[in-house]
Amino acid sequence: MSVLQANGWDPAIHNGKLLLAAQQSLQMVLLTLLIGGGLGLVLGLTLFATRKGGLYANRAVFAGLNILVNTIRPIPFIIFIMAVKGLAVALTGTFIGVKGAIPPMVIACSMATSRIVEQSLVAADPGVIEAGRAMGASRIHVLLRILVPESLAPLVLGYAYLFIGVLDLSVMAGAIGAGGLGNFAIVDGFNRYNDVVLWVAVAIFIAAVQVVQLVGNLLARRFLRR
């Protein structure tokens, strides 16, 4: 603490702010991962299943979803937040603060997740689909009970990677008023030439990503039986 204090960390102000910011970040990231990751899983499974030659091959559904994902994904998130302001207000009553940031974050997260899920499943051995169907399993059983478990390792790694992306989103949301560690780093650090505050935030980001990636790797190794 003393080193930090000597360099501009004022415990009376910054300790409390950091705690609040960390809480807000955690809230945004977890809610987004939970809702967006869940929606993205459904979307990704649908993309995978409806593609040509898929279990539920359906050109119209696939093309529709594909265009939707490809339309939203390239929009820079900071612009996207502003673009869906109306939606955020309709859903949460506000477009600022943690609450207002959740809808755009969830949408962006589910789009990214859908691609990660789709890629993980495409990489699975198509032979297990054949084997499952030959054993008399229903298509939904093959999809959810055979393919998803077979793809667990890439899925877990994908979600770990997604965590970093969502953290990034939360910082951008923070930049335009959602609070959180990003906001803390920008407002109390960068804007006030307080490098210590900035670097404390950076250190927390790095530590969080390290921990999540480590856990992801451990789980993936457990699931990957090759």
Place this chain on the structure above:
Amino acid sequence: MTSPIITLTDVSKTFKGKTGPIRAVDRVSLEIEAGEVFGVIGHSGAGKSTLVRLINALESVDPGSGGLTVAGHQVPGLGERDLRALRSQIGMIFQGFNLLSAKTVAVNVGYPLKLAGWSQAARAARVSELLEFTGIADKADSYPSQLSGGQKQRVGIARALAARPSILLADEATSALDPETTRDVLDLLVRANRELGVTIVLITHVMSVVQYLCGRTAVMEEGRVVESGRTYDVFSRPKAAVTRKFVQTALHDRPTPATIKRLRARHPGRLAIVTVASDGGLALGALEAAAIVYGSLTEVEGRPFGSITLELTGDDDVTSAALGRLRSAGLEVVDLGTAADPLGGAL
């Protein structure tokens, strides 16, 4: 023979290809008897996999293209639920094994039983029985990645047999295995057929595989069955060029024109290719002055099979008489003539 368990009558399957429709299976009619090991041989793209996938309804026959009856069910027109019930009565093994990599051997083998709603205890008992039968009891808790190819296919066979199917479909089940492991796996299939009475439909592009265990065989080319019948008959009296080629690549028993040229340089006498397709083999007593100069013999269904090229020396009438005796013994003889007076015998 009992009644057919699988009947195909004029069955076709057409895929939409990039450059137009592809008839993967073209007006095929076959009857496969309960309890037999039936081979389907053909080159890559002949339509063999599509044919078996029609049998377990992973593909549907062209609308209005004929009849397909499997284990008493008219397959075309069955709903998804009935199709699944039918599939669960048909075991299938694959070239690539297609095991669930995230599950142990025991879970893989028990999977069809889980789908069929067996209790945990009944499943465990049946799984250990199957692992015993296939000789991999010590691998129950291993993961597929920890097994050799032969062991993986044993797991595949155990899984395919789990729900006591009446039919086992084997699509290139040994194509990824070395010759020795291939033999072990084929022996296991023979045991499954003999001891459990399961009807086996075996797909391959290697003649030695059908020769080893199939009582009857169909030869496929470009979606059609070009000939079928008792394995011995099909290969000893091949009608189609493909069949002849399969025999030739398996046995290398007949001299090519280049080989004949080399033979003539060393053997100026009368050359004759004698096809040994009879239970008595080739009785050498019928020949006075003959040398074996080329050929290959093997066994199909426990009967000698292949051809020998002989050099007969002596006067024309002596060698002609010898060839006559061979022909009257029921052997197929191709007379190549002598080096001085060659005959362009059909190969």
